[in-house]
Amino acid sequence: MADVSDDGGSVADQIDDSEETSPDELNAVARENVQRVERNRRRAERRADVADLAAISDDESLIGTPSRTTSSAPSTLETPSSVDSSPSLAMHPALQNFDIICAICLYVHDESLPALASTCRIFERPALDALWRNLQSVEPLVKCLPSDLFGTERGRMVLLKPLDTRTWGILYKYTSRVHSITQSDSLTVIELLSSLMLSCPSAPASLFPNLRQLTWHADGTHCAAEFLRMAFVPTLLSLDMQISSASSFFLSVLSSLGTLCPHLQVLIMPSATNGLLRKASPFVAQSISQLNCLKTLYVWDLGNQGNEHLMQLPALQVLVLDLQTSSAWKGRSRLQFPGFHNLNYLVLFIDNFNYALDFPRSLQVIDSKNIGIYFTAAHSFRSSYTALSQLFTILGEKCDHNNLISFSLFDSTGVSTNPDVFKPLHACHNLTQLLVERSWRISMADEELCQLVRGWPKLQVLDISRFVAVRATTIPTLHGLISLLQLCPALTSLTLVIDITKLDGIDFKSPGGGICNNHLEKLVLSNSPMKSPLNVALILSGLFPNLLKVDLDCWDPLVPKIPMSRVRSEKQLEQWKAVNLFLHSFHVVRERCTESMSSDS
Incomplete structure (x- = not known):
């Protein structure tokens, strides 16, 4: 600005x-x-x-x-x-x-x-x-005022005199144009603006009558609460609030959000410390219960009463729920809630399997088109496999089998498992996307890969593994890939590590034996081992006739830091670059043949 x-x-x-x-x-x-x-x-x-x-x-x-000004002298027009x-x-x-x-x-x-x-x-x-449409700080509003309004007292900026009518008019002229405000860290200018509001001749909400979006990444002090009284206006549509502390006055203003901003559509309030969450949850839950236009919500676990309010929001489409703080609600009663209906996205952040399982278990139904789960803490293979099996069993029972079209798993620490944990989701026969983040380690052979996808004939995007430890993990071969294409003919994006060194029974003229995919747009094979780039290109061009290249964008940030591994990875990357060169050459030859046949006819 x-x-x-x-x-x-x-x-x-x-x-x-x-x-x-x-x-x-x-x-x-x-x-x-x-x-x-x-x-x-x-x-x-x-x-x-x-x-x-x-x-x-x-x-x-x-x-x-x-002009609507009342001037005694006529305005001079240019001659x-x-x-x-x-x-x-x-x-x-x-x-x-x-x-x-x-x-x-x-x-x-x-x-x-x-x-x-x-x-x-x-x-x-x-x-x-x-x-004035988009302010990265409210500091420009203070700068447009006469400099003699403020002074220094005990090292702090203070208001020396109130604004006159003309200056209020100038301020309103600019604040009425503001559509979005982003305020981070420093609250000095907020204190000055809040002190001005004490002498405001009109209602505080009239200062920003056209505000649409507010991003507040600062503490919840008393002065901050005064500012929110100005910024919480009926036109506000989006609120992104991250606070590390909050005064009781700030929380009181926050509880009026539903009344002051009845048209709010987006509310983002990531979790903070457990102490603040316990203190703030009743106030946040009350305000959320009144937001009947809310479409997107990112919030922590609000407890029984707060979560029940979430389920009653009529317009809610996207819910991101942070269950990492669920330990703050130990001993809550095992109640049954109606669940969620008509959601587009449900995303859960989990760090403790035991507490995380309580939430979906308490719901009668989870009706969402897309479900994503983030695991943020490390777990042993035995505990993670058991908890994942329970979690997927619950989801398989609670999900609307006809409505779920996408399921995503993310992990920041690495989880080892096998394809059996996904079996409860096979009932969701309309699933079109299965996304498993790169740190997951899923060991599977050809038959297990087929069993994994057999229940999802409409699958379009499969991102199941990348950059696995090949020597310590069982991975499918080209035969498994060909069976996958037969089971999922609608695939448009595939991310999978396969063993391309085993070519027994593969016919280079017709690798798939008549099975191919003409719709695939993205293919990521990561560190899949190979021997001959030319043979790999011949096979891939037969299985995916319209594929122009293998996607290599995933390599740069993931090259291992261990020297020997780096050398091996760089060699593999050069092999895949050679594969892409061959694929491009095949494509050029194919186009020439097509043009030649067209000219002959």
Whole structure:
């Protein structure tokens, strides 16, 4: 955000603070002035033809922009003698359209917008709108005020005198244009703005009447609460709030969110310390229960009453629930809740399997098109396998089998398991995406791969393994890949580590024996071992006739740091680059053959 002041001044000093002219009036004036300039230009050309005569000028004066100010002196309009009537200065027809002027202002650098706003009234409103629309801090609002309003007392900035009516008008002129505010860390300017509000002649909510989005990544102090009273307006649609502490006054204001912002659609409140969560949860739960327009919610585990409020939100489509703090709710009763209906996305963050299992177990139904689970703590193979089996069994019982189309697993520590844990999800026969993050280690042979996908004939995206320890993990072969293509003919994206060194029984002329996939757009084979890049390219071009290359973007950030492993990985990467070179060559030859056949016919 560009500074709006220079040497203690402000944009207000450059621009008349009178009531703004409407777009319709501006457009009408612009059109009429264009016509008059053109007529004056033609008259000038005629006078040039008879320059030896003392021609009498009949030029028309330009119309001044209508103003609602009450001034005793009439405004001075530019005369033709002070206006260059050459065609180059005639207003372009596009500038008669207010929407086009607004679009132009959006491409002007913030540093130049104040100058553009002071150029003429036609640009004043759209330039100021662009300048103040998105604030990365509320500091520019304080900077546009007279510098003698504030002083220093005991090392702190304080308000020395209240604002007069004219200054309030200037402030409102700018704050009414603000659509989004991002405030992080420093609260000094918030304290100054909050002290101003104590002398505000109108309701605090009128300061930002058009605010749509608020991002608050700072503490929840008393002054912060004062600011939220200004920012919680009926037009607010999105609130992203991350706090590490909160005063009781701040929490009281937070509890009024549902009443003050009835149209809120997005609420993001990631978890913090357990102490703060216990303190804040009742206030957050009350405000959420009133947000009937809420579509996206990211929040921690609010306990029985709070979670029940979540299930009753009529417009909720995306729910991200952080269960990492569920230990704060030890001993809560094993109640049965109706569950969630008509969700598009349900995402769960889990660090403790025991507490995490309580939540889905308490629901009667989980009706969501997409489910994602993040594991954030390390677990042993035995405990993770047992807990995962229980979790997937619960999900298989609770999920709407006809509605679930995507299931994702993410892990920041590494989980070892096998395909059997996914069996309960086979009942979800409409599943089109199965995404398993790279740190998962799933050991499976050809038959186990087939068993994994057999229940999902509509599968389009399969991301099941990448960069596994090949010598310590069982991986499928090309025969398993061919069977996969037969079971899932709709695949468009595949990420899988396979052993391409075993080519027994593979016919290079027809690798799939008539089985191929013409729809695949993305293929990631990571560190799949191979011997001959040429043979691999021949096989892949037969299985995927329209595939242009194997995706190698996943290699750069994942090359191992161990020297010997690095050498081996770099060698594998060079092999896959050779495969892509062959695939490109095959594609060129295929195109030439197609063109030749077309010309012959």
